Amino acid sequence: MADHHARSVLAALAIGAAVTLSGCAGGSASSSSSDSPASVDGPGSGSAAPQKPGSQNAEDDGARRPEGSGDSQSRPPWCTTKALSVSLVPGQPAAGNRYAALVLTNSSPAACRTQGWPGLQLTGEDGGKIPTEVVRDDSTPSRQLTLSPGGKASARLHWTVVPGEGDPSDGKCPDPEAVRVIPPDQRTAKSAQWKLGEVCGAGELDVRPLLPGGGPPR
Template sequence: MARIHARSTLAALAALAVGAALAATGCTAGAASSSDRAASAGEAGPSSHASRDDSAGSAPVQQKAPESGKEKGDGQDGPSDNAGQRPPWCTTGALSVSLRPGQPAAGNRYGTLVLTNSSGTSCRTQGWPGLQLTRGDGEAIPTKVVRDHSDPSRPLTLAAGAQASARLHWTVVPGEGDPADGKCPEPAKLRVIPPDQRTSKTASWKLGTVCGAGEIDVLPLRTS
């Protein structure tokens, strides 16, 4: 009987030990599973937050960039929205136009078209203006602008009040395309379209007749 009791006791103790082991294993597995779920949620949350923080943080980095000296080394006093940017194009409204007579030659006439930056800020321009001869009432006179490439076109920056000019050349000798009676038209005005613009300004034309079917050779603008 004592042996049977001892065996029962040992069996009971063994069963208790196995149950305790299984309970411990179950707790450990449950904790690991919970930790994995938390880690998965944590990885999704912080990574998306980190992405937003990076994009939101890019602005301060850009604002601090001038402190590196790169922008200041370009002559800027400090950070500026316009730092490193060129002036805007000279609009028609920013310019005033005028004409100056040139030295005449046999059968040839010359003049200078002057564009003045009448705005209060710098602007830039480049190339050849568009031209249209007119009568006093604004009626168009046949005009053909021929771009003279003997002088290359260059980008120009005009400070407030600064000027750019283009030399004009035409003939006063009647030829093909002119009236049969040899009386070439004498314009009263010149409409001028600055480069890269669509509207015009008008200047008084006091430079005499224009023959050659209204052909005018124009050099590109250059600073006066």
């Protein structure tokens, strides 16, 4: 009987120990799960929601986004001929060579974009066309430019004043009165007075792409 009683006591103690261990494990799990929301909604956190992972990185990436990327609807429209005024800034002459900056100014109340080479046509006193050959000089890369109201872009022009093949036999090259300018991606022109002297070389004008600023030619 004594042995039977001892075994009963040991069995009861074993069951009690198992229940105690099970309760400790459950209490630990419950404490761990309740700590997570407490770190967000606890005192001092206010009503602010937790920041979404990666949101700061997304903003940083947007700040470094290169020009020309993203939704095209968020960028200014292309500059129309009507939105621009044109003028010429003379450059420093060299032996037999002449230079000028063709300046496009955004005269509209809104920003616009432009890029590339303008079209040119030299004209005389009566508005008649003078032989003109525009040669694109791509030694400088073409860049997309945004012109704010009053902003300027300019293209360097180069030509010769030394008579040669294709020029009048008397050696007198044409002296234009004006130049008609067609901005990039446009079909209509505006005129600027040409007070830069004669143009030889059968009217060849070497033209660089538009760059920011209003000259002098670079």
